[in-house]
Amino acid sequence: MSKYIPASQEEKDFLASYDPAKFAPVAVTVDVVLLTIRDGQLCVLLVRRGGYPYKGRWALPGGFLSSREDAETSAWRELAEETGIERGDAHLEQLGTYTAPDRDPRTRVVSIAYLALLPDVAAPTAGDDAADAEFFPVANLRSAKLAFDHDQIIKDGLERAASKLEYTPLATAFCGPVFTISDLRRVYETVWQNDLDPANFRRKVLSVPGFVQPAAAATRRGGPGAPAAVYVPGTAALLHPPLLRPSLRAKLKDTP
Amino acid sequence: MSKYIPASQEEKDFLASYDPAKFAPVAVTVDVVLLTIRDGQLCVLLVRRGGYPYKGRWALPGGFLSSREDAETSAWRELAEETGIERGDAHLEQLGTYTAPDRDPRTRVVSIAYLALLPDVAAPTAGDDAADAEFFPVANLRSAKLAFDHDQIIKDGLERAASKLEYTPLATAFCGPVFTISDLRRVYETVWQNDLDPANFRRKVLSVPGFVQPAAAATRRGGPGAPAAVYVPGTAALLHPPLLRPSLRAKLKDTP
DNA sequence: ACAATAGTGTCTATGAGACATTATTGC
DNA sequence: GCAATAATGTCTCATAGACACTATTGT
Numbered sequence: 001m002s003k004y005i006p007a008s009q010e011e012k013d014f015l016a017s018y019d020p021a022k023f024a025p026v027a028v029t030v031d032v033v034l035l036t037i038r039d040g041q042l043c044v045l046l047v048r049r050g051g052y053p054y055k056g057r058w059a060l061p062g063g064f065l066s067s068r069e070d071a072e073t074s075a076w077r078e079l080a081e082e083t084g085i086e087r088g089d090a091h092l093e094q095l096g097t098y099t100a101p102d103r104d105p106r107t108r109v110v111s112i113a114y115l116a117l118l119p120d121v122a123a124p125t126a127g128d129d130a131a132d133a134e135f136f137p138v139a140n141l142r143s144a145k146l147a148f149d150h151d152q153i154i155k156d157g158l159e160r161a162a163s164k165l166e167y168t169p170l171a172t173a174f175c176g177p178v179f180t181i182s183d184l185r186r187v188y189e190t191v192w193q194n195d196l197d198p199a200n201f202r203r204k205v206l207s208v209p210g211f212v213q214p215a216a217a218a219t220r221r222g223g224p225g226a227p228a229a230v231y232v233p234g235t236a237a238l239l240h241p242p243l244l245r246p247s248l249r250a251k252l253k254d255t256p
Numbered sequence: 257m258s259k260y261i262p263a264s265q266e267e268k269d270f271l272a273s274y275d276p277a278k279f280a281p282v283a284v285t286v287d288v289v290l291l292t293i294r295d296g297q298l299c300v301l302l303v304r305r306g307g308y309p310y311k312g313r314w315a316l317p318g319g320f321l322s323s324r325e326d327a328e329t330s331a332w333r334e335l336a337e338e339t340g341i342e343r344g345d346a347h348l349e350q351l352g353t354y355t356a357p358d359r360d361p362r363t364r365v366v367s368i369a370y371l372a373l374l375p376d377v378a379a380p381t382a383g384d385d386a387a388d389a390e391f392f393p394v395a396n397l398r399s400a401k402l403a404f405d406h407d408q409i410i411k412d413g414l415e416r417a418a419s420k421l422e423y424t425p426l427a428t429a430f431c432g433p434v435f436t437i438s439d440l441r442r443v444y445e446t447v448w449q450n451d452l453d454p455a456n457f458r459r460k461v462l463s464v465p466g467f468v469q470p471a472a473a474a475t476r477r478g479g480p481g482a483p484a485a486v487y488v489p490g491t492a493a494l495l496h497p498p499l500l501r502p503s504l505r506a507k508l509k510d511t512p
Numbered sequence: 513a514c515a516a517t518a519g520t521g522t523c524t525a526t527g528a529g530a531c532a533t534t535a536t537t538g539c
Numbered sequence: 540g541c542a543a544t545a546a547t548g549t550c551t552c553a554t555a556g557a558c559a560c561t562a563t564t565g566t
Contacts, residue, residue: 004309004361014308020281020363024323028282028366052270053260067280067364071355097353097368099327105260106274108323110284110366112353167423182544200529202546207527225544226536240504241527248496438517456556458519463554481517482563497554 027109030074031062031150033095033157034083034116036135037174042190043135044154045082046146053105054147060154061133062111075114082133083118090118091173095157103149111148115157117173162191167242169211172233178215180228181205194246204243210236283365286330287318287406289351289413290339290372292391293430298446299391300410301338302402309361310403316410317389318367331370338389339374346374347429351413359405367404371413373429418447423498425467428489434471436484437461450502460499466492 006012034045046058061082065074072094076087095113103109136144138158141151164170171187172179185201188194205211212231219227262268290301302314317338321330328350332343351369359365392400394414397407420426427443428435441457444450461467468487475483 003358006309006361007311011308011311015361018362020283023281023283023320025279026282026284026321027279028284052267053262055263055267064279065282065355065366068357070357071353071366094352096350097327099321099368101324101326102259105262105271110321110327110368112355112366180545197529197531198544199531199546199548204528219545221537223544224536224538224542226546228545238504241500242498244497244528246529248494436518453556453558454517455519455521455558460555475518477564479517480515480563480565482519484518500555502556 025107027104027107028065028071029062029109029111030065030071030078030114031060031111031153032075032078032082032092032114032116033060033154034079034090034118035138035157035161035174036118036120037187037190038120038135038137040186040190041137041139042158043137044141044157046134046136047082048132048134049147057147058134058136058144059147060113060150065112071112072114075116079116085118090116091170092116095153095160098149098153100149111153113153113157115160117161117170119174119176121176158191162245165191166244167239169233169236169239172212178217178220178230178232180220180230181212182228184212184231188243192245192247196246208236208239208241208243210234211239281363283360283363284321284327285318285365285367286321286327286334286370287316287367287409288331288334288338288348288370288372289316289410290335290346290374291394291413291417291430292374292376293443293446294376294391294393296442296446297393297395298414299393300397300413302390302392303338304388304390305403313403314390314392314400315403316369316406321368327368328370331372335372341374346372347426348372351409351416354405354409356405367409369409369413371416373417373426375430375432377432414447418501421447422500423495425489425492425495428468434473434476434486434488436476436486437468438484440468440487444499448501448503452502464492464495464497464499466490467495 006015032045036043036045045061047061049055049057049059061078063074063078065071069077072092075092079085079090079092080087093115095115098111098113101108103111138154141154144151146154161170165188171184171191174187175183181202182198184205185196185198188201189196211234213234215230215232217230220230221227262271288301292299292301301317303317305311305313305315317334319330319334321327325333328348331348335341335346335348336343349371351371354367354369357364359367394410397410400407402410417426421444427440427447430443430447431439437458438454440461441452441454444457445452467490469490471486471488473486476486477483
């Protein structure tokens with residue numbers, strides 16, 4: 001945005017005398033749903049709350065929007081504080097804004113949630129406000145009583161991630177800088193909770209323009225099996241045609 | 257969300273003595289991108305600003321988040337004020353939150369944007385704060401200088417709408433309660449800026465489970481041509497397999 | 513009669529999915 | 540040797556897209 005220039009002296013006076021306090025106070029926080037894959041399980045980063053309210057409960061990492069930052073910058077700052085990753089080391093996108101009037105017992109708090117995806121590398125480090133930080137498999141979260149409405153935010157983040165794997169090359173955000181087709185397939189299988197045919201998956205991925213491209217490095221060996229060719233992310237922002245979740249196909253065919 | 261219950265007397269005291277004023281003041285507004293199709297053109301509702309800043313400029317309808325409403329309720333209220341439509345008469349979804357620190361010259365203002373889609377019925381009525389309200393074809397908007405960052409918000413809304421037509425039955429939100437397959441096709445053609453083959457479109461729509469279902473009413477005549485069968489929206493929330501934009505297919509095939 | 517639209521049928525190319533097959537590794 | 544993985548090939552079925560064709564309306 002270009003800088004705003006008042007059109008008249010009258011407007012200048014208006015802006016100079018403007019009093020923000022006349023509106024009901026609203027606090028704005030930025031919370032981050034950080035997803036990664038560890039040991040074949042989709043995990044979310046949670047921190048234990050050190051202060052009231054919900055003291056001692058697990059919650060999403062986050063904090064108040066600081067006065068001269070936009071929300072995305074705040075989200076990157078939270079990520080850096082909790083995990084040490086720098087801006088650009090992960091995928092980060094806005095997830096949604098949560099505004100239920102009673103979602104925070106202190107005062108009216110509106111939370112802008114972000115979704116971050118990153119490879120399994122960074123070890124979480126507890127920030128100022130958090131007594132502890134830990135990755136939890138999302139499958140075990142059903143019974144956990146999280147702070148605020150963070151269970152709903154995580155649920156929305158998981159659905160967003162699963163959906164975006166269909167029509168964007170975002171799955172590469174869960175992999176390291178180079179990866180094999182099998183690495184990529186395991187990401188899909190983990191997020192979608194579906195087994196995929198290795199042969200068909202390979203053919204599909206390689207046929208979508210701009211999804212992946214062969215890496216300069218030769219091959220990678222690990223465990224049993226032939227050595228695998230390695231790839232790096234391609235340039236496409238959208239996958240066309242998309243990969244479609246088998247689970248949805250089955251569900252929707254049943255209810256015509 | 258269930259009501260929050262403090263766990264201890266200590267926490268009760270904390271909440272009672274909590275002072276919201278210690279945070280930097282942030283104002284939160286809710287703005288609505290209302291799209292409809294008039295005379296074959298995709299149009300967005302704009303209101304002329306009656307006060308500073310950007311006095312006299314066209315802007316999205318919106319207002320400050322009121323203290324006991326969540327943002328979606330505020331968006332419905334804005335819609336009712338500007339167009340008279342009631343909650344449930346249109347499709348409404350959260351679009352995104354805009355947080356650039358200097359996007360409003362008065363003070364820090366965070367805007368939660370909503371996307372609304374509705375059939376061409378409601379005539380806009382000017383609200384309190386707006387001198388005038390009018391539908392503008394989005395194709396003519398490139399040169400218009402809108403208030404705040406509303407040009408970007410509209411752009412994001414258009415992309416969201418085009419994208420959602422692919423994998424949800426949302427196109428029916430632009431139609432009346434009953435519609436013909438051709439009505440639906442014209443919605444896709446207008447939003448996607450693409451001609452679609454009538455025969456293939458019909459076959460595709462009818463083959464996707466839950467997209468549309470035949471209406472009790474017989475047929476509709478209008479202008480030349482045979483009378484058309486009418487349909488009502490189906491029950492599916494997602495289209496599977498989706499309809500894919502021809503424009504994307506062409507673009508992505510060129511850059512492999 | 514004519515133009516415009518509704519609706520059906522047909523052909524082809526492509527992609528998805530199921531599955532077999534061969535090659536290469538670690539154990 | 541054996542199990543596991545990588546990579547390629549084959550077959551079938553469903554779908555998208557192009558397009559011809561008929562039927563029914565308003566003018």
